Amino acid sequence: MDYVIRAVRADEWQSAKELRLVALQDPAAPVAFLETYEQGLERSDDFWRERTLGASEEGSGGVRQFVAEAPDGSWAGTVTVLIERPDGSAVFGGAPVVHQAHVVGVFVRPEVRGGGLAEELFRVGMDWAWSLGEPLIERVRLYVHEDNPRAAALYRRIGFVPTGETVPMPGDPTARELEYAVARP
Secondary structure (H helix, E strand, O other): OOOEEEEOOHHHHHHHHHHHHHHOOOOOHHHHOOOOHHHHHHOOHHHHHHHHHHOOOOOOOOEEEEEEEOOOOOEEEEEEEEEEOOOOOOOOOOOOOOOEEEEEEEEEOHHHOOOOHHHHHHHHHHHHHHHOOOOOOOEEEEEEEOOOHHHHHHHHHHOOEEEEEEEEEOOEEEEEEEEEEEEOO
16 A cells, blocks of 8 residues: 555645545435535635644644545545543534544545555554543444445444444434444454
8 A cells, every 4th residue: 555644734724625525525425424515615714724723733632634645645535533531522423421532534535445545544543542641542433324334344344343322314313323333452
């Protein structure tokens, strides 16, 4: 694999925006992301600057976005890891009862799928979460739409298992998001 997996830098907001807009045009986007392409387009440059800063090493520390950078400098994929603490609020789903990480924003460009890049992005993101100091992260969780079997298969290959917890899909209370998790090794 000729990609460097690394944390996004604060000044890379334009690349972060571009990759997110590509992700929001993916055929799986309606069941994979909680925003539409049109909503992403409407966001201001200030939004993208703040979002990228917050997910960078220069940011607050509770969020980290990782990217897969090709030798030509282009980005082939991304994953974002959010830290959730019992004394804080959950980003999505129920409030955490343990110190945990929450994976969101998973995307790999279609032309490079199937080569292990998503697995490598997850490994780096999860290693970062496991490396944080006290209180230690006890598990990593994510949510997958019930109609997204491709993503669910990837998460199972990585070691995530369904917890049995579900939440309604925002905007469509008849659809369910399934919680998957992996315990601290």
